[in-house]
Amino acid sequence: MKVLGLILAGDKGKALGKLTAKRASAAVPIGGKYRAIDFTISNMVRSGIRKIGVITQYNPRSLMDHLGSGREWDLDRKNGGLYILQPYADENGMYWYHGTADAIFQNMTIFRRGSEDYVLIGSGDHIYNADFNALYDYHMISMADITVVTKSMDGYDPMLYRVLEVDEEGKITKLEEKVRKPSGNKINLGIYFMNKKLLMDLLYASVPNGKYDLLRDMIVSNLNVLRIMSYEFKGYWKNVKKSVMEYKSINMDMLNPEISKELFYKNGKIFTKLKDMAPPKITPTGNISNCIVADGNIISGKVVNSVIFRNVKIKSGAVVEDSVVLEGSVVEEGAKIFNCILDKNVTIRSERVYRGYDEPLVFEKWQVI
Amino acid sequence: MDKLVAMILAGGQGTRLGVLTDNIAKPAVPFGGKYRIIDFTLSNCANSSIYTVGVLTQYKPRVLSTHLGIGKDWDLDRKQGGLFILSPYTASSQGEWYKGTAHAIQQNIDFIDKFSPKYVLVLSGDHVYSMDYNEMLDFHISKSAEVTIACIRVPLFEASRFGTIITDNVSRITDFEEKPIKPRSQLASMGIYLFNWNLLRQALVKDAKDRGSNHDFGKNVIPALLSRNHHMYAYEFEGYWRDVGTIHSFWETNLELTYPMPDLNLYNPNWRFYTHSEEMPPAFFAKESEVIKSLVSEGSRIYGKVNESVLFQGVEIGKGSIVKNSVVMTNTKIGENCYVENAIIGEKVIVKENAKIGFGEERENAEFPNIYDHGITVIGEEVVIPRQIIVGKSCSIANFLDLEKMNVSALESGKNLKGDVRN
Numbered sequence: 031m032k033v034l035g036l037i038l039a040g041d042k043g044k045a046l047g048k049l050t051a052k053r054a055s056a057a058v059p060i061g062g063k064y065r066a067i068d069f070t071i072s073n074m075v076r077s078g079i080r081k082i083g084v085i086t087q088y089n090p091r092s093l094m095d096h097l098g099s100g101r102e103w104d105l106d107r108k109n110g111g112l113y114i115l116q117p118y119a120d121e122n123g124m125y126w127y128h129g130t131a132d133a134i135f136q137n138m139t140i141f142r143r144g145s146e147d148y149v150l151i152g153s154g155d156h157i158y159n160a161d162f163n164a165l166y167d168y169h170m171i172s173m174a175d176i177t178v179v180t181k182s183m184d185g186y187d188p189m190l191y192r193v194l195e196v197d198e199e200g201k202i203t204k205l206e207e208k209v210r211k212p213s214g215n216k217i218n219l220g221i222y223f224m225n226k227k228l229l230m231d232l233l234y235a236s237v238p239n240g241k242y243d244l245l246r247d248m249i250v251s252n253l254n255v256l257r258i259m260s261y262e263f264k265g266y267w268k269n270v271k272k273s274v275m276e277y278k279s280i281n282m283d284m285l286n287p288e289i290s291k292e293l294f295y296k297n298g299k300i301f302t303k304l305k306d307m308a309p310p311k312i313t314p315t316g317n318i319s320n321c322i323v324a325d326g327n328i329i330s331g332k333v334v335n336s337v338i339f340r341n342v343k344i345k346s347g348a349v350v351e352d353s354v355v356l357e358g359s360v361v362e363e364g365a366k367i368f369n370c371i372l373d374k375n376v377t378i379r380s381e382r383v384y385r386g387y388d389e390p391l392v393f394e395k396w397q398v399i
Numbered sequence: 400m401d402k403l404v405a406m407i408l409a410g411g412q413g414t415r416l417g418v419l420t421d422n423i424a425k426p427a428v429p430f431g432g433k434y435r436i437i438d439f440t441l442s443n444c445a446n447s448s449i450y451t452v453g454v455l456t457q458y459k460p461r462v463l464s465t466h467l468g469i470g471k472d473w474d475l476d477r478k479q480g481g482l483f484i485l486s487p488y489t490a491s492s493q494g495e496w497y498k499g500t501a502h503a504i505q506q507n508i509d510f511i512d513k514f515s516p517k518y519v520l521v522l523s524g525d526h527v528y529s530m531d532y533n534e535m536l537d538f539h540i541s542k543s544a545e546v547t548i549a550c551i552r553v554p555l556f557e558a559s560r561f562g563t564i565i566t567d568n569v570s571r572i573t574d575f576e577e578k579p580i581k582p583r584s585q586l587a588s589m590g591i592y593l594f595n596w597n598l599l600r601q602a603l604v605k606d607a608k609d610r611g612s613n614h615d616f617g618k619n620v621i622p623a624l625l626s627r628n629h630h631m632y633a634y635e636f637e638g639y640w641r642d643v644g645t646i647h648s649f650w651e652t653n654l655e656l657t658y659p660m661p662d663l664n665l666y667n668p669n670w671r672f673y674t675h676s677e678e679m680p681p682a683f684f685a686k687e688s689e690v691i692k693s694l695v696s697e698g699s700r701i702y703g704k705v706n707e708s709v710l711f712q713g714v715e716i717g718k719g720s721i722v723k724n725s726v727v728m729t730n731t732k733i734g735e736n737c738y739v740e741n742a743i744i745g746e747k748v749i750v751k752e753n754a755k756i757g758f759g760e761e762r763e764n765a766e767f768p769n770i771y772d773h774g775i776t777v778i779g780e781e782v783v784i785p786r787q788i789i790v791g792k793s794c795s796i797a798n799f800l801d802l803e804k805m806n807v808s809a810l811e812s813g814k815n816l817k818g819d820v821r822n
Contacts, residue, residue: 062681063697285683287700294680306472306673308665309432309696309709310682311657318690324681325433325697326666330659338681 034146035074039067039154040087043271048394055271056154057093059356061284062324062337064302065096066270067154072300075103077162081110083140085133087117096303103301129242135233141226149229151222157280158267161297165261169223174259176249179221181263190272191217196260205250266292278390281337281354285320307340315346402517405449407440408500409524410457415645417770418779418797426524427463429728431656432694432709434674435466437524441473442672447532451480451514455503457487472675499614505603516596523590528640535593535634544632545598549591551636561587562617564633572631577617639663647773650743653709653726657692679712745780752786759791762813771795
């Protein structure tokens with residue numbers, strides 16, 4: 031089966047505030063060394079997809095820098111490989127994407143040029159480890175026209191997600207947009223699988239008529255005509271751009287051995303950009319408990335319940351608790367931070383104390399405090 | 400540096416590393432939490448902008464060749480130049496195993512000629528060091544030298560382990576002694592030679608014809624060139640350089656990295672060391688873990704106590720276990736309530752619960768007191784250590800032994816467990 035992967039990675043992720051001030055939500059760093067998009071790309075590559083288009087829009091610099099030629103995911107190919115699809119301007123104007131369907135519609139060339147029969151659409155913001163082969167099988171066996179990946183609503187706030195009503199057979203019957211008390215019980219994960227020709231037809235039928243939303247305008251509007259099935263994903267799945275709280279809690283989830291085993295080992299590895307740094311060093315004054323510590327770090331202070339990214343220096347006498355410290359940051363001698371998120375290359379000067387109360391305190395990139 | 404070809408000698412066994420080199424060549428021995436010894440030489444090349452590198456392999460090259468691949472991890476996958484693995488070959492009229500270091504280069508004269516270089520840099524894949532070869536080349540050019548030998552100052556009593564160099568007051572070499580009993584100089588050769596290619600080519604051809612020669616740089620080629628009054632200079636290197644040729648120096652050099660300010664800086668962003676490593680999530684330290692003065696690599700999961708140790712990728716230390724002054728290599732699992740002290744544990748070893756390693760009285764190794772000394776116990780790769788067993792000090796266990804199946808219940812200090820060497 032030849033499948034084309036498409037990853038929607040143009041979202042700003044407004045809810046993440048300072049963390050997405052200079053990067054798209056798909057490029058948000060997570061879990062000590064990864065970026066959000068690593069999970070979806072790795073899942074696709076492991077499921078046999080050899081050609082992936084990444085649709086970008088909002089501030090893609092950091093995302094492009096991360097993806098490069100796609101070499102880290104074995105996507106630097108002579109056949110297929112990685113395609114960055116970004117909005118462009120020509121003599122008639124600028125073509126910003128109006129919505130998910132429009133973003134794909136403007137990049138229709140990738141469909142026309144390729145020999146793939148199917149398209150898997152994913153999103154760059156999702157943190158999960160899936161084997162899509164199971165999804166392909168389900169799509170075939172259930173004779174679906176379109177398969178939508180869903181998840182049981184337990185533990186998710188319906189106000190933040192689109193909820194789908196599904197009948198006993200698995201057919202999708204109704205969509206509810208972020209309502210308080212939905213009648214359905216499956217959230218839409220934003221992962222779709224369908225025949226390429228069908229997708230092209232649907233795009234031609236909707237986008238030129240001003241209908242820009244993939245799920246609402248192309249899928250749900252055809253519930254009576256097409257066989258649209260729900261495939262329930264049972265594993266760990268989170269969307270990184272819902273809130274700062276959620277961002278932090280996803281990082282903290284990785285301290286849970288069961289979740290980290292599922293995310294990083296179960297169906298195979300998650301690949302990311304290699305940085306060639308030395309193993310982290312814990313000096314005689316260092317003290318670490320319940321933490322993830324990435325390469326290149328030198329830990330001389332006390333670090334508890336935290337996720338420490340690459341090339342971070344925690345100096346002696348410093349305390350880092352319940353925090354997420356991104357790449358290249360420094361916590362100097364005697365400084366203390368509790369419930370904070372330090373973006374990349376932040377320096378906390380010695381003896382300073384910061385504490386996030388209800389929400390984690392976020393420090394912007396390159397800040398020196 | 401487009402006029403220069405580097406040739407790395409990586410075919411040595413390293414007999415004094417015991418079980419560590421039973422199945423792999425010395426340059427492929429893991430070092431420093433995620434590296435292999437040859438990474439340092441290769442990274443020095445890449446950082447010195449040398450992009451044409453030949454690696455001469457011979458002894459058990461499988462792990463080494465797999466590690467090197469096409470040289471991508473060191474930016475040596477090039478359209479021009481790049482990394483070449485040069486193994487011994489046979490041909491209709493000549494070709495055989497490399498008989499010595501000089502013979503290995505001589506067999507690859509055609510390879511070097513292809514690049515028509517001005518200089519050839521002969522390096523060893525056995526050393527851990529950080530060196531900018533540009534400085535040596537600048538020195539070579541400024542002295543109008545034909546041969547430059549990099550050397551390092553060592554204590555006089557240690558000099559007899561090395562080739563020693565006697566120079567005049569402008570660093571010109573006047574005499575060279577290979578492993579002298581009574582050294583006359585503190586300058587030890589680092590096994591790094593920079594030659595003008597036309598001279599080296601002649602010397603190699605001449606040496607190959609000499610039936611009495613051992614075809615070795617230190618023993619034959621260098622003394623022969625010296626006797627013919629060529630311009631040979633000693634470049635004194637003052638940075639970090641270690642020959643990790645013995646179990647004790649290997650162990651010590653690894654543990655040195657855990658000190659707060661080690662001489663070898665692995666964290667210098669302008670002089671990075673590259674390696675081929677597996678993709679693993681960052682290290683995890685559990686609530687009950689206690690780790691100080693250690694390196695803990697990616698993929699490790701620590702539930703016990705670790706003190707002054709180097710843990711490689713994917714190592715697991717179970718609850719209640721104590722690991723002290725040890726080197727634990729990739730993907731080794733240490734169960735609960737174990738005790739490990741002064742040990743080097745190979746890759747993919749399984750240590751089951753309540754086992755003790757490096758525990759008991761001090762005793763000299765019965766058979767190989769020169770290899771397994773200083774009380775260090777060495778365990779080969781893929782060994783299985785059953786629960787509750789006690790393995791003493793200065794012991795060795797050969798690769799691939801399953802002590803559970805062999806019904807071993809204890810190994811006294813100074814004893815060795817040998818197995819068939821699997822190829």
